[in-house]
Amino acid sequence: xxxxxxxxxxxxxDIQMLRYRLNGFEQLTLQQKKYIYYLSLATLCxxxxxxxxxxxxxxxxxxxxxxxxxNYKGKRTPxxxxxxxxxxxxxxxxxxxxxxxxxxFVPGFTARFLRREVLALPADELPLDNGQTAAQLCDELFPxxxxxxxLPKRVNKADGEDLVLTSACNFYEGVxxxxxxxxxxxxxDVTDACPPSYGLNSKLVKTARGLxxxxxxxxxxxxxxxxxxxxYLEKAAEVAENDQQRKVIALLIDYYRTGNLKRFDEYSVEWxxxxxxxxxxxxxxxxxxGDPLGLKGTWEGIVTYKDEEAxxxxxxxxxxxxxFEDHSPVDARFKKxxxxxxxxxxxxxxxxxxxxxxxxxxxxxxxxxxWIRSAHGSKSITIGNLTQxxxxxxxxxxFKEAFVDDAEMRKLMTKYExxxxxxxxxxxxxxxxxxxxxxxGVLPDALxxxxxxxxEARADLxxxxxxxxxxxxxxxxxENAEAYKAQYYSYMLNGLMTQLRRITPGxxxxxxxxxxxxxxxxxxxxxxxxxxxxxQHEGKTWLHINDYEALRALFAHxxxxxxxxxxEGDLAAAKALVERYAVKVDAxxxxxxxxxxxxxxxxxxxxxxxxxxxxxYGKGSERKVIVDIKVTYTESYEQxxxxxxxxxxxx
Numbered sequence: 001x002x003x004x005x006x007x008x009x010x011x012x013x014d015i016q017m018l019r020y021r022l023n024g025f026e027q028l029t030l031q032q033k034k035y036i037y038y039l040s041l042a043t044l045c046x047x048x049x050x051x052x053x054x055x056x057x058x059x060x061x062x063x064x065x066x067x068x069x070x071n072y073k074g075k076r077t078p079x080x081x082x083x084x085x086x087x088x089x090x091x092x093x094x095x096x097x098x099x100x101x102x103x104x105f106v107p108g109f110t111a112r113f114l115r116r117e118v119l120a121l122p123a124d125e126l127p128l129d130n131g132q133t134a135a136q137l138c139d140e141l142f143p144x145x146x147x148x149x150x151l152p153k154r155v156n157k158a159d160g161e162d163l164v165l166t167s168a169c170n171f172y173e174g175v176x177x178x179x180x181x182x183x184x185x186x187x188x189d190v191t192d193a194c195p196p197s198y199g200l201n202s203k204l205v206k207t208a209r210g211l212x213x214x215x216x217x218x219x220x221x222x223x224x225x226x227x228x229x230x231x232y233l234e235k236a237a238e239v240a241e242n243d244q245q246r247k248v249i250a251l252l253i254d255y256y257r258t259g260n261l262k263r264f265d266e267y268s269v270e271w272x273x274x275x276x277x278x279x280x281x282x283x284x285x286x287x288x289x290g291d292p293l294g295l296k297g298t299w300e301g302i303v304t305y306k307d308e309e310a311x312x313x314x315x316x317x318x319x320x321x322x323x324f325e326d327h328s329p330v331d332a333r334f335k336k337x338x339x340x341x342x343x344x345x346x347x348x349x350x351x352x353x354x355x356x357x358x359x360x361x362x363x364x365x366x367x368x369x370x371w372i373r374s375a376h377g378s379k380s381i382t383i384g385n386l387t388q389x390x391x392x393x394x395x396x397x398x399f400k401e402a403f404v405d406d407a408e409m410r411k412l413m414t415k416y417e418x419x420x421x422x423x424x425x426x427x428x429x430x431x432x433x434x435x436x437x438x439x440x441g442v443l444p445d446a447l448x449x450x451x452x453x454x455x456e457a458r459a460d461l462x463x464x465x466x467x468x469x470x471x472x473x474x475x476x477x478x479e480n481a482e483a484y485k486a487q488y489y490s491y492m493l494n495g496l497m498t499q500l501r502r503i504t505p506g507x508x509x510x511x512x513x514x515x516x517x518x519x520x521x522x523x524x525x526x527x528x529x530x531x532x533x534x535x536q537h538e539g540k541t542w543l544h545i546n547d548y549e550a551l552r553a554l555f556a557h558x559x560x561x562x563x564x565x566x567x568e569g570d571l572a573a574a575k576a577l578v579e580r581y582a583v584k585v586d587a588x589x590x591x592x593x594x595x596x597x598x599x600x601x602x603x604x605x606x607x608x609x610x611x612x613x614x615x616x617y618g619k620g621s622e623r624k625v626i627v628d629i630k631v632t633y634t635e636s637y638e639q640x641x642x643x644x645x646x647x648x649x650x651x
């Protein structure tokens with residue numbers, strides 16, 4: 001089978017589905033394979049948690065749509081084909097909101113069509129509450145599905161609005177932004193040198209007696225799913241590679257049972273210490289991008305194993321972490337005097353779940369707690385088999401010909417862009433997120449709704465600044481001193497132009513990573529003085545970079561300012577920077593980008609179909625003994641999603 005055929009799967013709406021290979025899996029030991037297998041099951045069990053966190057009606061709506069899909073006997077009319085696409089989008093986004101832009105999907109079929117199909121189904125096929133009829137279920141869910149004014153956005157970041165009341169994410173109930181901020185401000189102990197991540201694993205609800213945190217534990221709404229996660233974590237512990245892995249799992253299980261955030265920090269520290277095993281995992285309420293206030297952790301899971309050869313690249317970076325910190329262009333007050341515990345691995349993903357599925361990150365740096373980073377360090381991963389899938393699937397797309405008017409730059413990008421992308425991810429995750437420090441008394445959430453964008457900009461700028469450093473060639477991370485230009489050009493092109501393909505006309509930038517790239521690119525353009533410019537010819541807009549050394553100096557200047565904002569907790573400066581450079585969209589340029597992309601037939605977003613891991617059992621007396629783990633890649637997107645709903649639907 002040709003590479004392109006393997007990696008690229010079906011396309012729908014604005015999404016291209018991809019597959020990824022478990023490179024080198026067959027060389028792992030049986031113990032390692034079994035460890036991956038059980039961790040993978042624990043990863044898949046959290047699916048419904050993420051879906052519910054993304055919106056209180058999401059699970060009910062998904063179950064309703066799946067019931068119609070399973071039982072449909074009619075013709076493949078335009079309405080039904082639109083229904084299929086809608087369901088696939090709901091699967092992809094873990095709910096009815098776009099996974100990136102957070103706007104509610106607009107159905108391409110009518111409420112009349114869906115109601116007719118729902119009312120024709122047997123009651124036991126539908127997600128009915130006790131005593132609820134099919135008609136009442138439609139009355140409950142249809143306004144959410146079809147009325148554009150009902151819960152229109154999962155995460156609202158618009159300045160001047162109540163971000164809690166106007167966001168449909170399921171982290172709060174009956175409370176305003178002011179009430180949330182006051183509640184957690186009252187909890188915060190500024191004298192605690194090791195503060196927990198207040199609110200990370202709970203829903204804040206207004207009751208008759210006041211505000212109450214409903215923590216996500218074995219005894220909560222998510223309890224059934226969490227108990228299944230624990231079950232498979234315990235099975236994984238039985239085949240773990242070492243005692244430290246078993247200790248990590250035991251702490252995570254205790255955290256799931258108690259909801260104690262101090263225990264989560266203890267788990268995070270011990271997770272950092274585990275370096276000897278080849279297999280690793282993330283499982284829990286981790287990233288806070290799904291909360292407009294950046295407090296609540298969305299559930300995610302991922303299982304990985306080291307790519308030993310590629311890890312040699314990341315280790316070169318880790319081994320020089322202090323050098324990078326010492327030589328960064330930021331104020332000395334904001335630098336770490338001693339960089340501790342920075343580790344990074346190039347890995348293969350073995351299973352994706354929750355917020356990491358089907359759309360996923362290609363690099364991760366954890367823990368997020370600033371005090372843990374300062375005292376104990378951080379662990380980074382660059383997920384090589386996912387970047388491999390992206391790269392191969394993009395071959396021959398015509399993108400460079402459509403957006404890069406410099407033939408020499410096209411050659412440079414063809415030769416070095418993939419290598420540079422991996423390196424920038426390494427620098428972003430390993431050093432960018434792990435660099436710098438908060439001044440004494442500055443709270444981790446001081447930048448509030450702007451914190452995520454500023455943090456991502458800080459990490460990106462750190463990576464961009466060092467991409468052009470002679471150290472990259474010295475360490476053998478880049479082939480020559482010209483290669484970095486491919487990254488500089490592609491990054492600026494993305495921030496100024498090509499990421500606009502993901503924006504619906506009339507909308508602004510909302511997602512933190514998009515805002516980050518726009519902030520950097522537009523700030524640079526405004527201050528470039530000819531070093532960087534957008535020019536017009538042949539009726540199109542083109543990026544020209546005229547002075548790469550000056551561009552690097554601009555990245556350095558902005559990095560210094562962004563680090564200052566982070567270290568001092570300067571909310572006013574963060575707001576000013578984000579609102580000026582990272583939010584607004586040039587409508588004319590957006591339309592041009594959309595028109596140029598239309599001829600390329602490139603989906604703006606991509607996600608993954610997981611491989612299937614199946615235990616192979618022995619024969620005779622060993623028929624209950626696992627003798628191998630088989631990997632298959634033939635399950636379709638539809639088959640996988642319906643199977644996951646059958647086997648891992650606990651809420």
